[in-house]
Amino acid sequence: MTLLSLSDWFSWLLQPAQRTFWGFWLSSALLALAWAARHWSQRAGLLRQWLSRDYWWHPSARQDYVLVAINIALFAALGSATLVLILYVANISFESWSALASPAPWAPWHGPFSALLYAVLLLLLDDLSRYGLHRVLHTRWLWRIHRVHHAANVLTPITFLRVHPLEKLLYQWRTALLHGGLSGSYFFLFGQHSQPWLIFGISGTVLMFNLLGANLRHSHIPIRYGYFERWLISPAQHQYHHSMRGSRCNFGSMLAVWDRLFGSWRSGAHRAPLPQHTLPLSQQLLLRRSS
Known part of the structure; x- marks a missing residue:
């Protein structure tokens, strides 16, 4: 088994596409400061608590850190595996459509409008699928794994990563099925690869959401x-x-x-x-x- 490098352990802090990128932590801290400044006498104590060692080193927070480490170790090789699965699903999607009709029927209309349509459709379907999976995780059987996330007694930004490995796997499969299926369908319709809406190389919707x-x-x-x-x-x-x-x-x-x-x-x-x-x-x- 290959030992993880230092960058592997801290990739969740260094990748701009991740919610836990250090830049988004900074923007969250500034947002919290602006929120507290509006009613400083009532809110300053909550802000000080958020910055305290007691908060970040609470037993519940330490459990978060352990689960993060376990998931990093288990899923170190699955980043590329997820990409391969997305490409595989995209190919299946393209081949399935091609069995029904000739490829690129909408090629003449490929352009900014089709790219915008793809970006909006990806945003809506991605968010809807997250909603659906999250709601299913609250049903009787899948709650057995999702309750790991809800067992946190203290909510810190790291709690976002406090998930059962099976739940993490379910979300990766969701990503592969949706993104692969949609990109394969787009390539079939327009004969061109889909291009997400990017700002500084980051998905525009993800950037705004995190900010x-x-x-x-x-x-x-x-x-x-x-x-x-x-x-x-x-x-x-x-x-x-x-x-x-x-x-x-x-x-x-x-x-x-x-x-x-x-x-x-x-x-x-x-x-x-x-x-x-x-x-x-x-x-x-x-x-x-x-x-």
Whole structure:
């Protein structure tokens, strides 16, 4: 077995396409600071708690770190394997369409509009499939693996990576099936490879999603998006999902439209009131888990 390099262990901090890229941690910290500055007297204590050693070295957080290390070790070779699976699915998709009709029937219309259509379709289907898989993970049998994620007593940005290896594998298969199937279909229709919407080499939608505070979803900083919560899942909405009352709500990843469509949407206003920051952290967490 090949030993992992230092870059392998910390790739989740160094890859701009990942939510846990260090730059997105910085943007989340700035967003949390701006949020606290609006009502400093009430919110400064929560911000100090977020930056405290007690928070980041809580037993629950240490469990997160162990699970991250286990998954890195188990899935070190699966990054390339997932890419191979995507290409394999794309080829199957292209061959399947080709058995029904001649390739590239829409080739004359290939251009900016078709690229935009692909980007929008990929965004919607990717987010819908995440919603669907997440909701299925809350059913009786798959909950046995998903509850590893919900067992965290403290939500930190690392909790995003606190998943059972089988759950991680399910999400990788989801990615391969969707992205491979859609890219193969696009190549069949237009005779050209699909090009995602990129900003500085990063998916544009992923970049905006992460800059809007995705890393604060697993935290106690209850940022809300106001009216836009009807369209986008805010940190407060996902925090409510992690509460005992809200575990059947807000399954969405980026868009809130699927929760609204299927009756599982709740705004961030439903999030349980934050305990007084003057309480010890252990008591705050106990109150939070019982809400």
